[in-house]
Amino acid sequence: MLVKLDGPPVLKEWRTEQGLQQDWPHWLSSRAVRQFESGKISPETFADQLIDEFGLSIGRDEYLQHFKRWLSGLYDGVHNLLDELRPHYRLAVLSNTNELHWPRMMHDMQLAGQFDHYFASFDIGMTKPDHTTFEYVIEQINKPPHEILFLDDAVRNIEAARACGMQAVQVEANVGVRETIESIGLLPKSSK
Numbered sequence: 001m002l003v004k005l006d007g008p009p010v011l012k013e014w015r016t017e018q019g020l021q022q023d024w025p026h027w028l029s030s031r032a033v034r035q036f037e038s039g040k041i042s043p044e045t046f047a048d049q050l051i052d053e054f055g056l057s058i059g060r061d062e063y064l065q066h067f068k069r070w071l072s073g074l075y076d077g078v079h080n081l082l083d084e085l086r087p088h089y090r091l092a093v094l095s096n097t098n099e100l101h102w103p104r105m106m107h108d109m110q111l112a113g114q115f116d117h118y119f120a121s122f123d124i125g126m127t128k129p130d131h132t133t134f135e136y137v138i139e140q141i142n143k144p145p146h147e148i149l150f151l152d153d154a155v156r157n158i159e160a161a162r163a164c165g166m167q168a169v170q171v172e173a174n175v176g177v178r179e180t181i182e183s184i185g186l187l188p189k190s191s192k
Helices: 024-030 033-038 042-055 060-069 077-083 102-108 131-141 155-163 173-184
Strands: 003-005 072-075 092-095 117-120 150-151 166-170
Touching: 024 033, 033 042, 042 060, 042 131, 077 173, 092 131, 092 150, 117 131, 150 155, 155 166
Parallel strands: 092 117, 150 166
Antiparallel strands: 003 072
16 A cells, blocks of 8 residues: 555566466465465575475566565655655554565655554464454554544455454555545544
């Protein structure tokens, strides 16, 4: 929602015959992805397992090079939106991420210092959409869940957040984030 991705995490030309059926839903439920993004395995083990799981025809180093570059930057206006929200609300980020991407997000994309709470899945050892992840976030934020607004682009994460009592809205990209926040009345509507 805040960070742009440069194409799919697995390119079609890398897939062998057995791997052609693998798609985005498989990525979201992939055992290798979930283990890596919960901090349980190294980047090298992740790449090896992913190559096997998706039936890829490339090697570990080539995959890791692609994966490191997968995050291409922030959507336009992210910093401006955070600057508008910060004086009025406590901000938190809950991201399924990993040790390769998180430093880029914090430093290269300058998201460090932009939020009051940071919940990086590899750091907390839990991933969305597990209910325990949302329960942990609620406990750490120390607010009633109905006072927490959770925005995400994945339906399964929205459903899990709602099941834990949060307000949750599915959005697409940064434009959807601003429009949603304005429609709820948390910011005045922009005059674009």
